[in-house]
Amino acid sequence: MRKIRSRLIIIAILAVTSVWALMPRNVTQRVVDSATGRMKDTTVREVPINFGLDLRGGIHLALEVDQSRGAVPDPAEAIRRAERVVRTRINEFGTKEPVVQIFGNNRLIVELPGEQDPARAKGIIQRTAFLEFRITDMKHQFRDALPVIDQALRAAGVHAAGAAPASAVSQLFGGDTTKKGNGKAAGPDTSQNKAGALSALLFQGQSGVAGEFLVPEEQVPAAESLLARPDVQRLIPRGLDLKWSTEVTSLGARAYRAVYAVEDKPIITGEELEKATARRDQMTNQSIVEFTLSRRGGRVFERETGRHVNDFMAIILDGRVQGTPPIIKSQIGQRGQIELGSKTLQDANDLALVLRAGALPAPLVIIEERTIGPSLGQDAIADGIKAGIAGVVLVVAIMIGYYRFAGLLAVLALVLYALYTLGGLAGFGFTLTLPGLAGFVLSIGIAVDANVLIFERIREELAAGKSVRTAMDQGFARAMNAIVDSNVCAILTALFLFQFGTGPVKGFAVMLILGVLASMVTAIFVTRTFFLIWLERRPTMETLSI
């Protein structure tokens, strides 16, 4: 009995984990607001299964470095630069969960679920990267203009929304906030006052970078739309621009995105940059990015940095600030270095990649393109569900019709099998594709096969005159070899399919692997447990309904 209980506990833990993985949860989506045409975030409740592009519609693009107009020296490096650039533009796509990844060593895969306009997507991806260095708002002109902007917004009928968490957040910033509170009353952190619509969204960070404001991640769209208003634009001090960061920083339990007030003219652009490499300085143990400018660029940079010693310099790629703006320590000529302090070499490499991406844009050529309309995927899902239900009904009928009570137990195990497989799919974050649906239906067959092998073995043992208990034990034990061997072979094939396949076929392989694993667990372990319970209930059983 104790053995059965521990078995039941394991089955229950697996089931609960699967159910938990499949629980509908809130997902934040970036969608195009039909009223304004701008991006906004909405929250939807849905089952956390990733549907592939073939099921939910969208655009799949594969790109390579264009070598038709002259050879590119290092295509693998070029594709890394391109990936970095496309990644910074990811928000422009305005789709949920875009995928940008390097495939092989010189191919870039971009997947945009839900997107339907390939021309627009290609335009965003193939646009030449633009890198610039700009000085941040050293005179705090934007901060000083905030009360006026708030006032204008109030006059226009826009009031602070969701100011409640502001007081909680302000504590996170400790001394910085108090200092500022004592100093300039017009500071952006006005949670203690009657908050203005814009300033309620902006918080001062700890980094001490002039012109930097932090916005809670979930309020970024609200802040963006406020800043885009024409009346606000007019009030932003002349000579300043606002640029968002690509990075999200977490402070305490909340995520913030930085927005920087920067000068509207760059001191230098990527065209003047010739080289950028990352290294770790042995003496100071700092991560460092070294860069070299062209001779002309060096002259300009020397003049500009001379004027801006002790100012912060934002590194902006395609309109997005990369990393925290470094401070200019001294006049810099043709060669300079950015010291990243305790940041990892990985971060330094990334920054060097950003600089190179802006200096040497990689021309990309599209080698594969798929656009799938949303209606097609919905039809496919509907068909798949229909086929799945019909298939399951048939399997249930055959199993119960042929194996009677034992068949019923197998069907119960099959329910758990389906739950485990789908739970695994959601839990490990794999993608469900159309061939994946077929793989799922196929794997139901594999799951049934394992049960059939066991039941036939038990029948043979019974026919050989063994007692019910012995027949059952030996049936499970002897069927094991065949089940393991055949399933290992199935997994081996699926692994190669996974390795060499792309998108949809990968989905098929994943479903097959998950299905085979789940079927081993259910056929060998779960069905056995059900049999044990059955025997426990009726210890004197002479015949088995099998």
Place this chain on the structure above:
Amino acid sequence: MRRLFTNTTFDFIGVRRYAYILTAAFFLPGLVLLLVRGLNYGIEFTGGTLVQVESKAPIAAASLRHALDAHGLTGAEIQSFGSDREYVIRARMGGDEGKIEDSEATVAAVRASLDATLQPGQYEIVRHEAVGPKVGGELRQKALLATLLSFAAILVYLAIRFEWRFGLAAIGATAHDVLGTIMFISLMRLEVSLVIVGAVLSVLGLSLNETVIIFDRVRENEHKRLKLDLRAILNLSINETLPRTVLTHGTTLSTMATLAIFGGEVIRPFAFVMFFGVFTGIFSSMFIAPVVLMYIRQRWPVEGGARVAPTGAKRPAPAAVRAPRVGADGD
């Protein structure tokens, strides 16, 4: 207790000549067909453009053809997709210099043709794919590589779990099925898409699974019944696993039937191929793999394994008498 095919004593090995004839009857014309007609590769393998159109009103394929010709898409294939409201139009790329940018022109031409045949707004382009020839070539290579490598991995696995003779026989039977399935695809003029590659690999897994289960029984019976010769053991093992074969494949076939009926246009070819694969898988596991195993055992006997009775009408070679070879005392 309902039982099917229990305690049967079919002589599977005995009818192997009929099996040869059946295989030859399918393979010879199949090979010719494959060589002459070849396979109908989808654009993901050849490179090209695919446009799938869904219209509110039925379209006659002839008028669509006419309109496409008028807009310069003369080589395009038109295929109805389930009904006369849905069509797939394929334009393959010529040679290696085909550029994906041309696909924009193809889509534009399709739109123009549809505008001419139908009212604008009466149709929708639900799918548009463009594949460069380079990607297509790579994909073909990878599909082949995936199949060959999985063969190799399975051979290694079976060599470890059983012994290499079983592995080789299983590979032989599975290769038979994969080749047969490819011929079936050529015969049915199914378009070779990635889904079909998945189906072929599933047939591979399925057929192998079938063979492994019979061989598993052979291995067990060889240990249990030392008195029987290999032929009897093979027959016994196939007969013993027969109920399981019937039942398992009965359920597999019924799920594939539901996929074929309800699964939609993309999945239907998959179900067709699997349907064929189940039959060839059963056939090869029962009639080919055991026979191949027998021949392999004859050629390379196993020490301590079941005796191999001479096959066919060939009488055993008479015992030879000869003088001892020099230095062969130890034998």
